[in-house]
Amino acid sequence: MFCFQCEQTAKGEGCTKIGVCGKQPDVAELQDVLIYAVKGLAQVAKEGRKVGVKDSRIDHFACEAMFSTLTNVDFDPPRFVELINQCVSHRDELKKKVQAAGGWADFTSGPATFTPAATVEELVAQGEDFGPEAEKPVVDQDILSLKETLTYGIKGIAAYADHAAILGKTDDQIFDFIYEGLAATLDDNLGVNDLLGLVLKCGEINLVTMELLDAANTGAYGNPEPTEVPLGAKKGKALLVSGHDLKDLETILKQTEGKGIYVYTHGEMLPCHGYPELKKYEHFYGHYGTAWQNQKKEFAEFPGAIVMTTNCIQKPQDVYQDNIFTTGLVGWPGVTHIADKDFSPAIEKALSLPGYDADIDRGSVMVGFGHNAVLGVADKVIEGVKNKDIRHFFVVAGCDGAKPGRNYYTEFVEKAPEDTMVLTFACGKFRFFDKKLGAIGGIPRLLDLGQCNDAYSAVKIASALADAFDCGVNDLPLSIICSWYEQKAVAILLTLLYLGIKDIRLGPSLPAFVSSNVLNVLVDKFDIKPISTPDEDLKAILG
Incomplete structure (x- = not known):
């Protein structure tokens, strides 16, 4: 191979x-x-x-x-x-x-x-x-x-x-x-x-x-709305939905309604709590866990059934192999696959498992800041820039992973000055999604735009800001700090290059499939560069 x-x-x-x-x-x-x-x-x-x-x-x-x-x-x-x-x-x-x-x-x-x-x-x-x-x-x-x-x-x-x-x-x-x-x-x-x-x-x-x-x-499912999502749990039976697929989540919510099961999200399903037609279900409670690479530990500790809807599955551990199910294109040898979207096997498993024996409070995070929500307060954002309350925007987004070096993104967000805003999407945000960064003019400094599938929101917001200030995107006080892992991130990076966006910082390492000559072309044409350290990159960007 x-x-x-x-x-x-x-x-x-x-x-x-x-x-x-x-x-x-x-x-x-x-x-x-x-x-x-x-x-x-x-x-x-x-x-x-x-x-x-x-x-x-x-x-x-x-x-x-x-x-x-x-x-x-x-x-x-x-x-x-x-x-x-x-x-x-x-x-x-x-x-x-x-x-x-x-x-x-x-x-x-x-x-x-x-x-x-x-x-x-x-x-x-x-x-x-x-x-x-x-x-x-x-x-x-x-x-x-x-x-x-x-x-x-x-x-x-x-x-x-x-x-x-x-x-x-x-x-x-x-x-x-x-x-x-x-x-x-x-x-x-x-x-x-x-x-x-x-x-x-x-x-x-x-x-x-x-x-x-x-x-x-x-x-x-409607335009995402700013929504507070609990990170704890409710007493009762539990079913966890991971992956990316909104339709699968809706189907599971419909099929579990009235059965005494609370449905939780994992990984990139977190932004689903912001959609009006999904969050209307009373038994759709909160979010459990972080990014895909931590699932072996997190799934082993989850007291209910688990459904993987798209990519992100890892080899299941013995302790939960009987509790995990796949659907759609996901597959793992020996794991029960639900091909017909009748999630009864997962529901029955959830009912047979202990669930949570008490309510748990682990705080909360905010989601739902898609382009519709952010552009709804564009006047405040523009005013903040003009008044110099907002000095710079950082799009810190992309994939998470287990390889060393990804703590860079946590440190970068923690060290970003208080007069800057951080926009994020995809599972890379789990390095810092629960950080309390405060607000500028009533707008949270940390805005979760959604899944990697929602990268369009970042493009839409940047384009709208460029129009408002009558300039190009590269002239905005905006920098893209990108983490990549798999091929959807590659497609997003190519979109940014197609749009002519320059000075992207990419990490934690550069793609092995990009030859040195091709990399030189990307550097010359787009000024794409590897991440260094948070301090050095912040200094280079902000001066």
Whole structure:
């Protein structure tokens, strides 16, 4: 195996024996096969679009397949075998439609003609020919770097598009680009400049996708409102929902209503408490725990059932393996998977477990500061800047992780001067989400914009401030301090670069899949730089 798609990759170079995430070599190879197969599907779909052949069912499948290969989503080999075979079936079905419409689909080699092996062992062996390590000896390293960056950005787009599609929102231009981008990774005629253009286009389409997802979430559940969320517990049975999926949470809330179970959020589900159509449920109580990498300890201590709705799962510990369930694209060998959205097994488990024997008070945090809420007090924010009550805005956001160096983000927020504001989203905020930073002009200094899926809010707020001050975003008193871990963060970073945002500080380490020459281009063009120390970076930013 060889995998270097996440920030925690072994030695900062690549995982070759077992994934730091817990991914076994067979799963890594099966994921490489699946990605190769989806690229073949993309080649055919791209030709189909030239003659008006589209299939929304196949478009959604392509997103699900790519999403399944994100870090910490699916670790279950049989699921990948099924996806690989489905992919080839969809590809061949699409070929016939393209040919019937007068299009070209006479591929003679490559993934568009790929035949998967019959057994898991043979599929794993096939995977050894398809991953980035197989391409290293024969492909220019800068070309390989850009192709991998494009692939990982598309994985992020696919995840966001899948969330939006679940809530009934789709956009053909997203699927058009997914196919265009994946097919481009097979084109040996593309040079560095061609691929750089596609990488930035990936950022552009990710912005479209995040806007679509924002419309899907707010259309279904209302605009998030500033909401105080307890970090403690209520006496009674308990069910914990982790991951990102709002629809799954709503379904669980409906199915647990009246059953004497309190529903809690974990990880990136915390912002769900701000949505009017979710927080209306009286048994939707509070938030438990912090970020994904702490789940082994936190889940072991939770006295109820646990449902994982999207990426972030780690290898379950024996003490809670019987209490945890997966749904959607998430999978782990031996863990009960709920495919039909009937959460009765998890509900029954919650009722059988002790729950909390008394109320617990652990304080609270505030959520619900999406772009609608923040822009609703934009006049106060603008006045604060003009009066010099607000000197600077810091967007301290992104993924959390277990690798050393992430305490930087806690220290940065703690040391940010009292006349600065901190905007945050995604699970990186769990390094400082419960800090009491006070307020400026009645507005909390720490504003939680939501999940990583809600990065669009940060873009919307920055754009609105730039309009209000009649300047570009780069001219605002605003700095982006980004932490990354997986491929949705890659897509967000590409969006920031597409928007021309400069002077981004990225950490805790730079991506292993970005070659030194490509990194130099990003430094020269966008002034992107690694984090140093909180003191040094604050001094450099504020003077």
